[in-house]
Amino acid sequence: METIQQRFAVTFSYPVIFTQQLFDPQNPKLRDFLSQYGERDFRKKIFFCIDSGVLAAHPTLQSQITHYFESVPTLSLVPEWLVIPGGEAAKNAPALFDQIVEAVDQYGIDRHSFVAAIGGGAVLDLVGYAAAVSHRGVKHIRIPTTVLSQNDSGVGVKNGINYRGKKNFLGTFAPPVAVFNDTAFLRTLDDRDWRSGISEAIKVALIKDKVFFEWLEANAKALAQRDEAAMQYLIHRCAELHMQHISGGDPFESGSARPLDFGHWAAHKLEYLTHFEVRHGEAVAIGIALDTYYSQLTGRLSETDTQRVIQVLHELGFKLYHPALAEQDSVHLINGLREFQEHLGGRLTITLLDAIGVGVEVHEMDTVLIQKAVVVLQGETV
Amino acid sequence: METIQQRFAVTFSYPVIFTQQLFDPQNPKLRDFLSQYGERDFRKKIFFCIDSGVLAAHPTLQSQITHYFESVPTLSLVPEWLVIPGGEAAKNAPALFDQIVEAVDQYGIDRHSFVAAIGGGAVLDLVGYAAAVSHRGVKHIRIPTTVLSQNDSGVGVKNGINYRGKKNFLGTFAPPVAVFNDTAFLRTLDDRDWRSGISEAIKVALIKDKVFFEWLEANAKALAQRDEAAMQYLIHRCAELHMQHISGGDPFESGSARPLDFGHWAAHKLEYLTHFEVRHGEAVAIGIALDTYYSQLTGRLSETDTQRVIQVLHELGFKLYHPALAEQDSVHLINGLREFQEHLGGRLTITLLDAIGVGVEVHEMDTVLIQKAVVVLQGETV
Ligand SMILES: NC(=O)c1ccc[n+]([C@@H]2O[C@H](COP(=O)([O-])OP(=O)(O)OC[C@H]3O[C@@H](n4cnc5c(N)ncnc54)[C@H](O)[C@@H]3O)[C@@H](O)[C@H]2O)c1
Ligand SMILES: NC(=O)c1ccc[n+]([C@@H]2O[C@H](COP(=O)([O-])OP(=O)(O)OC[C@H]3O[C@@H](n4cnc5c(N)ncnc54)[C@H](O)[C@@H]3O)[C@@H](O)[C@H]2O)c1
Ligand SMILES: [Zn+2]
Ligand SMILES: [Zn+2]
Numbered sequence: 001m002e003t004i005q006q007r008f009a010v011t012f013s014y015p016v017i018f019t020q021q022l023f024d025p026q027n028p029k030l031r032d033f034l035s036q037y038g039e040r041d042f043r044k045k046i047f048f049c050i051d052s053g054v055l056a057a058h059p060t061l062q063s064q065i066t067h068y069f070e071s072v073p074t075l076s077l078v079p080e081w082l083v084i085p086g087g088e089a090a091k092n093a094p095a096l097f098d099q100i101v102e103a104v105d106q107y108g109i110d111r112h113s114f115v116a117a118i119g120g121g122a123v124l125d126l127v128g129y130a131a132a133v134s135h136r137g138v139k140h141i142r143i144p145t146t147v148l149s150q151n152d153s154g155v156g157v158k159n160g161i162n163y164r165g166k167k168n169f170l171g172t173f174a175p176p177v178a179v180f181n182d183t184a185f186l187r188t189l190d191d192r193d194w195r196s197g198i199s200e201a202i203k204v205a206l207i208k209d210k211v212f213f214e215w216l217e218a219n220a221k222a223l224a225q226r227d228e229a230a231m232q233y234l235i236h237r238c239a240e241l242h243m244q245h246i247s248g249g250d251p252f253e254s255g256s257a258r259p260l261d262f263g264h265w266a267a268h269k270l271e272y273l274t275h276f277e278v279r280h281g282e283a284v285a286i287g288i289a290l291d292t293y294y295s296q297l298t299g300r301l302s303e304t305d306t307q308r309v310i311q312v313l314h315e316l317g318f319k320l321y322h323p324a325l326a327e328q329d330s331v332h333l334i335n336g337l338r339e340f341q342e343h344l345g346g347r348l349t350i351t352l353l354d355a356i357g358v359g360v361e362v363h364e365m366d367t368v369l370i371q372k373a374v375v376v377l378q379g380e381t382v
Numbered sequence: 383m384e385t386i387q388q389r390f391a392v393t394f395s396y397p398v399i400f401t402q403q404l405f406d407p408q409n410p411k412l413r414d415f416l417s418q419y420g421e422r423d424f425r426k427k428i429f430f431c432i433d434s435g436v437l438a439a440h441p442t443l444q445s446q447i448t449h450y451f452e453s454v455p456t457l458s459l460v461p462e463w464l465v466i467p468g469g470e471a472a473k474n475a476p477a478l479f480d481q482i483v484e485a486v487d488q489y490g491i492d493r494h495s496f497v498a499a500i501g502g503g504a505v506l507d508l509v510g511y512a513a514a515v516s517h518r519g520v521k522h523i524r525i526p527t528t529v530l531s532q533n534d535s536g537v538g539v540k541n542g543i544n545y546r547g548k549k550n551f552l553g554t555f556a557p558p559v560a561v562f563n564d565t566a567f568l569r570t571l572d573d574r575d576w577r578s579g580i581s582e583a584i585k586v587a588l589i590k591d592k593v594f595f596e597w598l599e600a601n602a603k604a605l606a607q608r609d610e611a612a613m614q615y616l617i618h619r620c621a622e623l624h625m626q627h628i629s630g631g632d633p634f635e636s637g638s639a640r641p642l643d644f645g646h647w648a649a650h651k652l653e654y655l656t657h658f659e660v661r662h663g664e665a666v667a668i669g670i671a672l673d674t675y676y677s678q679l680t681g682r683l684s685e686t687d688t689q690r691v692i693q694v695l696h697e698l699g700f701k702l703y704h705p706a707l708a709e710q711d712s713v714h715l716i717n718g719l720r721e722f723q724e725h726l727g728g729r730l731t732i733t734l735l736d737a738i739g740v741g742v743e744v745h746e747m748d749t750v751l752i753q754k755a756v757v758v759l760q761g762e763t764v
Contacts, residue, residue, distance in 0.1 A: 010633055
């Protein structure tokens with residue numbers, strides 16, 4: 001009997017919409033999106049999951065949402081909410097996943113209804129995962145509330161939770177139906193979270209876009225002083241670069257195409273070594289500094305370019321060293337290389353810099369030079 | 383700030399390969415597929431999950447597999463197996479899902495390694511789901527061992543498990559990388575499982591392919607007598623029709639395109655009402671008979687066509703009535719309509735017949751006529 005070859009393409013599309021005060025009754029963006037989506041004559045449900053940290057900082061959020069939906073007769077707002085502990089805790093508790101799945105069942109959310117998540121990257125990752133596997137995928141709307149989630153994690157196609165201490169061990173590739181980036185949420189971030197997500201912009205600029213890097217240099221001080229207009233531009237450009245990378249490459253990472261992970265091998269390891277006391281974005285800043293020095297030590301990157309990178313990180317207020325990097329002569333850190341390879345599968349691939357704006361992939365790293373780079377970083381901090 | 387519109391297409395492709403004695407060292411099909419897949423110079427792992435019912439009927443299977451892989455130096459066979467209870471039990475126990483995920487972790491299965499499942503539709507649904515969400519998707523190979531899984535569930539794109547009694551409540555759309563249909567497995571099926579999957583072929587023939595239906599009429603007796611050549615043809619054609627439907631439509635069912643579910647609204651309800659004592663394929667046969675009579679009662683389908691459908695089901699040995707259909711004047715059954723709508727979302731859509739080979743979608747059903755059709759079925763059985 002002859003082999004039957006199956007082959008088809010699935011198209012995914014979603015807008016990332018920029019706004020302020022999403023739930024102001026005068027703001028038509030969410031309302032318009034929802035009423036134009038899918039079958040128009042069918043009354044759709046929407047169910048909200050909210051990050052506890054966001055709710056604490058925006059105590060009137062629930063009543064705002066209720067009020068907003070009073071003016072949208074074609075939608076039926078589920079009158080209960082799920083408030084989810086903000087931060088990495090959201091991704092460590094299987095019971096929270098169960099709670100979302102049960103809510104989907106209890107409130108009769110079907111594949112034509114929406115599950116919306118408001119929160120930081122961790123809450124979005126959890127809710128996105130639960131939504132992706134309930135009924136094999138209910139429609140998911142993301143409303144990211146941190147810099148990192150607005151410019152990176154929230155605009156992409158991945159979700160996930162941790163499983164018995166393994167970061168993002170369970171998850172899917174599942175694009176949302178829409179993302180709403182509301183700048184007003186960022187005002188209540190503490191300084192660490194405001195700063196932390198900026199490292200993803202530096203990362204993507206360094207490997208893809210010199211002009212954007214120069215903009216970051218010019219605006220580093222303003223950003224450090226929480227200039228909102230500068231942050232809006234940064235988020236928009238950074239989101240755009242991430243999204244282009246996804247659509248231009250291998251969106252669901254089925255082949256050997258790489259995610260945008262400059263500086264990330266060391267960052268992941270550092271998060272672990274510090275039991276996530278160092279935030280993802282903070283760890284990425286250190287990882288960028290490390291791989292920048294490493295790029296210089298291997299003769300790829302000029303001294304001047306190296307100093308420009310370090311300088312912009314400093315100006316933004318990032319710490320570029322953590323004692324965990326040097327523990328046991330950096331052996332722990334270096335183990336992170338193998339773990340990084342295992343997580344992605346296939347052979348080791350690390351992004352380095354040939355110049356500002358020019359990333360390059362390599363397939364091995366010299367452990368002695370990594371140790372040297374750590375020593376240089378340690379010197380930097382004093 | 384301007385909206386950023388994301389848009390990309392992801393292409394999926396996989397072969398469904400027909401063979402006999404897949405693990406005979408002389409049989410190159412699996413070996414060839416594996417060594418040609420992905421990065422060639424990278425030594426890939428393969429991990430097997432096996433249906434306990436299959437293992438009981440093929441006690442030398444594990445040693446055959448071990449022996450087979452001795453001749454494939456580019457692959458590393460994980461020396462442990464996971465034996466999974468066959469049948470619906472596989473989908474009801476969250477602990478089994480956890481076991482697979484843990485094995486993926488423990489044996490270092492990454493996104494370039496394979497998880498292969500050998501078994502009936504239930505085991506494939508469970509393993510496919512666990513593989514799809516581990517590391518956001520490791521490569522999955524299906525080796526279906528029942529008629530139903532070889533001609534329908536195993537060649538498609540869905541997986542899933544039950545959640546607190548809700549059938550397929552958790553799952554994803556995740557194509558395998560390859561499917562191997564080995565006829566030799568079918569010899570050990572009991573008569574119920576041999577027959578049961580044939581109803582899916584009748585279903586797809588009735589709504590899509592009159593010529594195939596006529597072939598089924600001509601071969602009903604041979605199939606009932608377990609003629610292997612006839613079964614091979616049936617499985618090949620049925621798989622092909624299912625696969626064409628998937629690739630020609632909306633593979634991940636994101637819009638309102640329908641799965642191939644003629645006869646299925648009543649079948650799903652009947653499986654529940656009988657606590658899955660009636661097999662899926664058996665319930666589908668009854669569902670087909672019911673919706674065929676209903677099509678006649680509403681004046682769509684001719685008397686002659688109706689009788690041909692009933693006749694072929696009879697000849698194959700299907701029972702066309704179950705007392706649960708009539709319980710409480712069929713009110714339980716009729717509730718299945720709403721549940722069917724809720725599971726798929728959007729508005730009710732039911733497939734009926736205008737003629738043999740010609741399905742038609744309707745958006746309501748007359749409950750009095752459903753009750754009448756049940757009474758007719760009841761009469762048929764005596
Ligand atoms: N899916 C992806 O592609 C992807 C990519 C990168 C990172 N991530 C994940 O994102 C997570 C990190 O996300 P994050 O940096 O957004 O931090 P976070 O989600 O951990 O949130 C940090 C803290 O900020 C609080 N918070 C969130 N919004 C707030 C607001 N507007 N005002 C006040 N407090 C607020 C939260 O409650 C939490 O306590 C990690 O789990 C990481 O793995 C995912
Ligand atoms: N994913 C999909 O698209 C899809 C479509 C239709 C049905 N399904 C699912 O498929 C399941 C039913 O699958 P099924 O009909 O294959 O039955 P099954 O998987 O329930 O298996 C029936 C019995 O046969 C045994 N068995 C399997 N292969 C055997 C062999 N070769 N020899 C001897 N015994 C063997 C099993 O151990 C089990 O006891 C249901 O859970 C249904 O929901 C899934
Ligand atoms: Zn990152
Ligand atoms: Zn079926």
